[in-house]
Amino acid sequence: MFGRRTFGKQKHSFADLKKMMRPTPDSDGVTRVFSKELWNDPKIGSMLRELGFAPDDQRNIMRTADDYIALFAAARYRLQQRTETFNSEMTARHGYCRAAPFLVIGDTIWDGEHGAFLYAQMDLIGFDDWNVVMLAADARTAQLCGLPAHPGSVPAHTQAMTGHVIRWKKRYEFALEEFGVTATGGQGITREQFEAQKGALRQEIIDTVASMKPRAASGS
Structure with missing residues (x-):
């Protein structure tokens, strides 16, 4: 083959x-x-x-499980700080704010069978800004700050995002196999072409998530 x-x-x-x-x-x-x-x-x-x-x-050089635990913990802490800053600034502006982060690609995906593709192959962390939108954690915040209500867990949205991740993962694996053809003496793609495809795929993931933030915020 x-x-x-x-x-x-x-x-x-x-x-x-x-x-x-x-x-x-x-x-x-x-x-x-x-x-x-x-x-x-x-x-x-x-x-x-x-x-x-x-x-x-x-x-x-492969990151160890401990490396990833530390990486995720640091990212989660940065998100906590950003949330506190957001709430503080919005409270100063509107008198009250209790917002909470919503992850477009949610925890169940990151913790599931496809999560390693996102953080190990694509070098993406779900707690970073590209994947986060701040939403109202209560009705008062929604009214005073004009933020959409946090939808909590939305199974239909999780299913849709899982489908996206699976398709992205298949494209990455195909590019990897094409590079592997070259690595074993066949006519595949060069390392530079593989890295370019990988970079383009990573950017597509970020752009797709950005385009879905308004829909995620509405809970649709």
Whole structure:
């Protein structure tokens, strides 16, 4: 199915390379996409270097679960601070405000089977501004501040957003496979083309969420 590069009598498909990726630390305690022992292999290491990678390239260093826990905690704290500032400024202007953040791509998606695609592959965090809209947590805030009411959990919206994420994930995986064809000696796409497609997809996710904020705010 995919192009192959031959190393002596051994053939490595992109699927083979993905099997070599292991989420366990090397002897120095660093978890790499491709472990140090693979880079020491004269055939596999040479191919990876030809593609422009290096053992300690940031793209080859995997964040650990603890890294992500710290990343999410910091982002959640920043959101809490932004919410407090928003409420303080709106209270000074209107006399009262109790707003709460609404995540367009909600917690159930981030915590579900597709969440890793968003934060690990797309480098997106759901608590950051791109995914957040401030909405009224009570009727008084809605009346005084002119904010739409926070809709709480909206199953139809979650289902729609899940569909978007699944489609984005499939497009990313297709681009990754095309890059893998090149990585194993076939006619796929270059690393530069893959990175460009990845960047464009990431921006499309951000733009789509921005366009959906008014609809999310209305609970539709």
